[in-house]
Amino acid sequence: MLAEYRNQQIYHNHITTIPFGAFDFVLYYAEQMSQIIPVFEHQHDLYEIFYGIEGEANVVCGQDSLPLYENSMVLLGKNHLHRLRYMPEKPAVYFTMIFDIIPKSGNSSIDAELEYREIAKALDKADTNKYIYLPRAVSQQALLADIHKQIQDRKIGWASQIGILYYLFVLNLLRQTTSVVSDVKTPLGYKNIALEASKYIHSNYADELTIDMVAQQLNVTPRHVNRLFQEMFGRSFAHTVSVIRMEYAKKYLRTTNDSLERIAMHVGLPSGKVLIRLFHEQEGMSPGDYRAKFH
Amino acid sequence: MLAEYRNQQIYHNHITTIPFGAFDFVLYYAEQMSQIIPVFEHQHDLYEIFYGIEGEANVVCGQDSLPLYENSMVLLGKNHLHRLRYMPEKPAVYFTMIFDIIPKSGNSSIDAELEYREIAKALDKADTNKYIYLPRAVSQQALLADIHKQIQDRKIGWASQIGILYYLFVLNLLRQTTSVVSDVKTPLGYKNIALEASKYIHSNYADELTIDMVAQQLNVTPRHVNRLFQEMFGRSFAHTVSVIRMEYAKKYLRTTNDSLERIAMHVGLPSGKVLIRLFHEQEGMSPGDYRAKFH
Numbered sequence: 001m002l003a004e005y006r007n008q009q010i011y012h013n014h015i016t017t018i019p020f021g022a023f024d025f026v027l028y029y030a031e032q033m034s035q036i037i038p039v040f041e042h043q044h045d046l047y048e049i050f051y052g053i054e055g056e057a058n059v060v061c062g063q064d065s066l067p068l069y070e071n072s073m074v075l076l077g078k079n080h081l082h083r084l085r086y087m088p089e090k091p092a093v094y095f096t097m098i099f100d101i102i103p104k105s106g107n108s109s110i111d112a113e114l115e116y117r118e119i120a121k122a123l124d125k126a127d128t129n130k131y132i133y134l135p136r137a138v139s140q141q142a143l144l145a146d147i148h149k150q151i152q153d154r155k156i157g158w159a160s161q162i163g164i165l166y167y168l169f170v171l172n173l174l175r176q177t178t179s180v181v182s183d184v185k186t187p188l189g190y191k192n193i194a195l196e197a198s199k200y201i202h203s204n205y206a207d208e209l210t211i212d213m214v215a216q217q218l219n220v221t222p223r224h225v226n227r228l229f230q231e232m233f234g235r236s237f238a239h240t241v242s243v244i245r246m247e248y249a250k251k252y253l254r255t256t257n258d259s260l261e262r263i264a265m266h267v268g269l270p271s272g273k274v275l276i277r278l279f280h281e282q283e284g285m286s287p288g289d290y291r292a293k294f295h
Numbered sequence: 296m297l298a299e300y301r302n303q304q305i306y307h308n309h310i311t312t313i314p315f316g317a318f319d320f321v322l323y324y325a326e327q328m329s330q331i332i333p334v335f336e337h338q339h340d341l342y343e344i345f346y347g348i349e350g351e352a353n354v355v356c357g358q359d360s361l362p363l364y365e366n367s368m369v370l371l372g373k374n375h376l377h378r379l380r381y382m383p384e385k386p387a388v389y390f391t392m393i394f395d396i397i398p399k400s401g402n403s404s405i406d407a408e409l410e411y412r413e414i415a416k417a418l419d420k421a422d423t424n425k426y427i428y429l430p431r432a433v434s435q436q437a438l439l440a441d442i443h444k445q446i447q448d449r450k451i452g453w454a455s456q457i458g459i460l461y462y463l464f465v466l467n468l469l470r471q472t473t474s475v476v477s478d479v480k481t482p483l484g485y486k487n488i489a490l491e492a493s494k495y496i497h498s499n500y501a502d503e504l505t506i507d508m509v510a511q512q513l514n515v516t517p518r519h520v521n522r523l524f525q526e527m528f529g530r531s532f533a534h535t536v537s538v539i540r541m542e543y544a545k546k547y548l549r550t551t552n553d554s555l556e557r558i559a560m561h562v563g564l565p566s567g568k569v570l571i572r573l574f575h576e577q578e579g580m581s582p583g584d585y586r587a588k589f590h
Binding site for chain 2: 010015019027028029046086098115118119159163164187188191192232234247
């Protein structure tokens with residue numbers, strides 16, 4: 001697969017923005033190149049990555065000359081003059097990509113801000129030192145082959161997917177330039193309160209359970225819990241609790257010979273009578289008839 | 296690596312939004328589950344995927360019972376009652392994920408709209424037919440293992456990266472439910488005019504080249520071309536053309552014995568005199584002195 005994609009071109013000439021919580025990843029340009037294309041000295045207020053695919057190229061940045069073999073990477077800081085040494089006689093295939101990471105002005109979550117700062121700090125090293133050079137990076141050729149395949153296959157979603165894949169390419173290489181572990185402790189986004197509440201119900205269905213108790217446990221209003229339940233499970237909190245209790249009651253009816261009073265107690269209901277009423281409402285039969293089907 | 300991640304939990308309890316051009320991908324919940332956790336009948340106004348990792352589970356949707364083996368997938372449409380058959384004695388590991396695709400109200404590009412409609416149409420099939428069932432999907436276990444690894448390693452960017460990876464998981468499976476090839480012809484985003492203009496200059500440096508000609512060629516204003524050049528290459532259009540001409544002139548000086556008049560003609564300058572003046576300005580020496588260094 002690699003051999004095939006190496007003979008093909010990747011050419012991304014669309015300025016593509018992938019928005020994240022606290023920053024945008026902007027891809028200005030990506031192209032698979034070869035030794036026959038001259039790249040003259042230039043600079044820009046953007047980051048650029050050169051990544052060797054095969055053969056030998058040579059990135060010149062200021063006074064420094066950086067050989068680019070298979071899986072070598074040069075990440076150039078902003079506003080540093082650079083060029084490729086023109087060696088048309090030496091076979092070389094490499095990949096180049098121009099991008100930027102732009103902070104958002106709106107208010108983001110603290111974790112999203114933190115993630116932005118961690119990425120920006122890793123990139124800063126390239127600005128300060130003109131470039132970051134990894135002679136032997138962990139191979140990204142499978143990812144480049146995947147990008148090429150997406151472009152070829154043009155399956156639904158491909159057009160935004162390749163933007164994502166370019167971002168992963170940058171991220172994979174950037175991580176190799178730092179040993180920093182992220183301080184972001186959780187995935188980004190809002191905690192799914194309905195789900196947390198649901199787990200709480202499953203753990204406590206044998207006890208008394210009111211929406212106020214759950215809301216207090218999760219530091220939100222009871223009204224909010226109800227709204228989230230409707231969205232996530234298509235029914236109210238009270239109904240959800242009731243359904244969960246009946247499901248557990250059915251399990252006891254099927255697998256034990258316990259009395260209805262005892263089962264009611266197991267599932268957090270005040271009496272066998274209440275169990276019978278709820279069972280009728282939800283299952284359209286008595287607990288006894290249900291049990292009879294399994295015994 | 297797979298064996299290792301199969302024993303570990305993936306648990307994503309944060310509502311995470313990944314914005315694209317014309318829609319948001321919203322992940323409500325993702326978890327790796329086993330046969331010992333009961334999943335009672337429920338429904339929601341969201342999509343849900345069940346994906347078999349090992350053993351045998353069973354998704355019940357309405358009257359239908361869908362066995363879930365390794366790499367089986369059930370994609371449930373919105374608002375259809377479903378549950379997992381409770382078989383605690385049968386070993387089963389599976390992955391479940393609740394998500395939605397929400398169109399944006401703002402104005403997006405035509406291609407971004409088209410991409411949204413293609414994805415929405417594929418999902419519609421699940422809504423209409425209650426579910427889409429793939430008994431043997433192409434394995435996504437490597438992707439799940441990658442998600443797990445990202446969570447474990449917590450390298451910079453991990454927190455938003457796993458949201459992306461869940462999106463790719465959905466996309467990979469959704470594509471297997473349709474044979475549709477995307478009508479989106481180009482990657483999403485704006486065409487990089489500076490880059491296109493630069494390619495045009497490289498192809499036409501031997502001829503007269505004015506910013507008006509290039510602007511006309513690309514259907515934009517000359518002012519716009521200049522602004523984009525500053526951004527992309529850190530210098531004006533005129534300077535860029537001049538630099539490119541001198542770079543080609545240097546190549547002729549190094550590799551041929553052509554007269555200055557002839558080289559000027561090769562690189563699109565009106566006379567040897569102009570070449571000498573520009574060469575002095577940019578290289579700080581005469582073309583003759585430069586040539587002498589290489590002969």
